[in-house]
Structure formats: structure tokens, C-alpha cells
Amino acid sequence: MKISNVEALVVAAGWRPWIYVKVETDEGITGWGECSDTRTPKGIAATVTDLTSVLLGQDPRAFEARFADMSRLTRSSPGGIAAKAIAGIECALLDIKAKALGVSVAELFGGPTRDQIRLYWSHCGSTRVRYSKLLGTPPIETWEDISALGKEVVSRGFTALKTNIVLPGKGGTWYSGFDGTLGPNDEWAPNWLVAHTEKLIGTFRDAVGPDFDLNLDLNFHFKPEACMRIAKALEPYNLHWLEIDCHDPEAVLQIKQSTSTRICTGETLIHMEQYLPYFERHAADVFMIDVPWNGFAQAKKVANLAEAFKLNVAPHNYYSHLSSFISAQLCAVLPNVRIMEIDIDDIAWKDDLTTAVPEIDAGYMTIPKGPGWGADVNEAVARAHPWDAAKASPTKTMPPPRSY
Numbered sequence: 137m138k139i140s141n142v143e144a145l146v147v148a149a150g151w152r153p154w155i156y157v158k159v160e161t162d163e164g165i166t167g168w169g170e171c172s173d174t175r176t177p178k179g180i181a182a183t184v185t186d187l188t189s190v191l192l193g194q195d196p197r198a199f200e201a202r203f204a205d206m207s208r209l210t211r212s213s214p215g216g217i218a219a220k221a222i223a224g225i226e227c228a229l230l231d232i233k234a235k236a237l238g239v240s241v242a243e244l245f246g247g248p249t250r251d252q253i254r255l256y257w258s259h260c261g262s263t264r265v266r267y268s269k270l271l272g273t274p275p276i277e278t279w280e281d282i283s284a285l286g287k288e289v290v291s292r293g294f295t296a297l298k299t300n301i302v303l304p305g306k307g308g309t310w311y312s313g314f315d316g317t318l319g320p321n322d323e324w325a326p327n328w329l330v331a332h333t334e335k336l337i338g339t340f341r342d343a344v345g346p347d348f349d350l351n352l353d354l355n356f357h358f359k360p361e362a363c364m365r366i367a368k369a370l371e372p373y374n375l376h377w378l379e380i381d382c383h384d385p386e387a388v389l390q391i392k393q394s395t396s397t398r399i400c401t402g403e404t405l406i407h408m409e410q411y412l413p414y415f416e417r418h419a420a421d422v423f424m425i426d427v428p429w430n431g432f433a434q435a436k437k438v439a440n441l442a443e444a445f446k447l448n449v450a451p452h453n454y455y456s457h458l459s460s461f462i463s464a465q466l467c468a469v470l471p472n473v474r475i476m477e478i479d480i481d482d483i484a485w486k487d488d489l490t491t492a493v494p495e496i497d498a499g500y501m502t503i504p505k506g507p508g509w510g511a512d513v514n515e516a517v518a519r520a521h522p523w524d525a526a527k528a529s530p531t532k533t534m535p536p537p538r539s540y
Contacts, residue, residue: 157224167232171224240506256296286343298351349376
């Protein structure tokens with residue numbers, strides 16, 4: 137079997153793009169991968185094209201050899217855009233190999249270890265406060281709207297959610313460059329914002345009850361000092377985790393040691409060598425792994441390394457259904473998974489983009505049984521929604537902090 141074609145499709149998903157990789161073979165088996173990145177889609181798609189020089193005519197089933205070939209080609213630019221392009225291709229190669237054998241990808245790695253995986257409803261409130269008209273969901277304008285959303289999540293069977301620092305009535309969340317706002321916010325937390333965050337989590341806690349798991353994602357928005365203040369303020373609410381992105385393991389460890397609030401990090405790290413300094417320090421309580429940015433086999437290696445350090449992992453998964461299928465397959469081959477992320481509020485054509493949709497019941501997703509990922513990209517639908525940044529639903533631009 138030989139690789140005959142490699143192509144990246146950048147698909148419009150409302151306010152952001154999703155990136156699919158299609159790998160075709162001379163035996164008629166097509167594999168699909170996802171490597172979505174909302175900020176550099178054209179760069180990743182172009183890198184996929186650049187990588188075809190070491191792929192065409194090669195055996196797709198030898199995915200470790202192909203990974204090594206692609207890594208050598210991009211070794212002067214490790215990580216970043218190149219790693220994501222490699223990850224999307226690697227996922228497509230695994231899809232091909234599993235389909236050729238008539239099994240799920242999990243079967244290639246000794247799975248399954250489980251039949252289902254617990255989910256948390258991600259970007260809960262953060263998406264609605266920005267895009268309620270596009271989504272056809274109730275707006276988030278008051279604290280009562282936050283409370284109603286929390287009760288809705290419970291009524292739909294979920295036992296966990298993750299939110300950001302939502303600003304009801306302001307049309308967005310606290311920013312640090314993700315909203316297209318010019319200039320820095322200096323990554324500090326004014327006093328009013330700490331109090332606001334405490335009220336947000338308190339409102340959700342009152343709505344969902346004491347046994348429900350609440351996660352708050354701070355992204356890259358704050359320096360460690362601000363994270364520590366927020367973590368301390370939220371201690372009474374027993375968060376499942378406070379999520380922080382930071383490329384300094386000592387800084388993350390400093391935050392963890394300052395609070396009883398559990399800390400999660402890692403969603404932007406790539407491959408074992410970037411995770412290792414965090415694992416060695418036990419810098420966080422839970423570690424996110426992004427499969428579309430690492431690749432499946434590499435993500436499993438990271439998770440196995442985490443297991444050696446007695447740590448739990450959780451897939452970072454805020455993309456399309458294909459990513460959910462891929463991430464669920466990862467959960468199916470690991471013994472140290474905490475929970476899996478999924479976005480519930482989304483564009484109307486999300487379900488049409490794949491040949492199957494996740495089977496979710498009572499807040500759990502059934503592990504797909506294959507072959508391959510258990511779903512393919514509906515290519516006609518994907519091509520009918522090409523990404524055009526100029527026509528995308530605009531991201532809310534937040535006014536300066538002094539306006540609040």
C-alpha cells in the first residue's frame with residue numbers, strides 16, 4: 137500500500153476554522169485526521185502540503201517511520217505549526233492502518249480499556265455570551281442567565297462543565313489577545329475581576345449543586361501572581377480544576393503549591409520532551425493532552441509517561457466531531473484518564489461534517505468501535521464550507537478593563 141495523495145481542508149466552523157487532513161492510498165483506502173488551530177490555519181494547511189515530499193509513494197501503515205521522516209524534515213522548526221501538521225497527517229495514517237485491518241484505532245494500541253468516557257461540557261457560557269445569535273441559544277446577559285445555563289447542563293445529564301471568565305451582558309470573556317484586542321492587558325487581575333470570578337463560580341455552584349464538577353479555564357491570560365489570587369479566592373467552591381496555560385513549569389508549580397485548588401495545565405505542550413519537566417516536578421494535578429496537535433501515537437506516549445509519574449491526563453478537545461472520535465480512542469487505550477472535553481454549543485452544520493456523531497448518554501460518550509476512528513469526514517459538506525477569515529463570524533473585541 138502506498139500514499140497517493142495528501143490534502144488539507146480548512147473548513148469554516150462559524151467563528152473559527154477546523155482543519156482536516158485527507159490521505160489517499162493506491163488501494164482505495166482513505167484516512168482522515170484533524171489538526172485544527174483557530175489562529176494559524178493557512179500555515180498548517182501549507183505545511184501539510186510541504187510534507188508531502190516525504191510521504192508520497194510511502195507505506196502509510198508504517199506511521200512511526202512516517203512520523204520520523206516528517207520530524208527530520210521539520211527539525212529546524214520543531215513544535216508549533218509543523219507539529220500540528222504532522223499530527224493531522226499521523227492521525228490520518230493511523231486511520232488508514234486500522235481500516236486496512238478492519239479494527240478501531242484503539243485495537244492497534246491494546247485497547248479498549250473502557251467502553252465509555254465521562255465528558256465535561258466545555259466553553260459553557262463562554263460560547264453563548266459571544267455567539268448566541270449564531271447558535272440560536274439564550275443570551276448570557278445576567279447572573280440569572282448563568283444560573284439557568286448551569287441548571288440546563290445538569291438537566292441534560294452532564295456531571296461536569298468548564299467555563300471561562302464570562303462577562304454577562306458584556307458580550308465576551310476576559311481577554312489576553314484571543315479577542316483581537318490591541319495592546320496587552322499585562323496579565324494581571326484587578327480586584328474587581330477576582331470578585332467577579334468568585335461570583336461567577338459561586339453562581340454556577342449554586343445552580344449545579346455540591347457534587348457537580350466545575351472547571352475554570354484561565355488560558356494564558358494571567359501571570360502567576362494573578363493565578364494564585366484567583367485560585368485562593370475559589371478554594372471554597374471545590375473546583376475540579378483551575379486550568380492555566382504557562383510554558384514555565386516552575387511557575388505552574390508555584391501556583392499549585394500556593395493553593396488547595398487543583399491545577400490543570402498542558403494543552404499547548406507538544407510531545408514527551410515538553411511535558412517531562414512538568415511531570416518531573418509534579419507541577420500540576422491533571423495534564424491536558426491535545427491529540428490533534430501531538431498526533432495519536434505521540435499523545436499516547438505522553439499519557440504513558442504521565443502514568444509513570446502517577447498523574448492523570450485529560451484530552452484537550454474543542455474541535456469537530458472527528459477530534460472527539462480521535463480523543464475518545466485515546467481514552468480507550470489509557471488507564472489514567474480523568475475526563476474528556478467536548479463542546480456542546482456549536483454551529484448548526486457540525487453534525488453534518490462527519491459520517492457519525494458522538495453517542496452521548498448521561499454525560500458519557502460511548503467509545504467508537506471502528507473501523508478506524510469510527511467516523512469519516514463528509515467531504516462534500518466540508519468543501520461546501522471553506523474557511524474565509526474575512527467572512528467569519530467576528531470575535532467580540534473587548535473594551536479596556538477600566539470600562540467595567
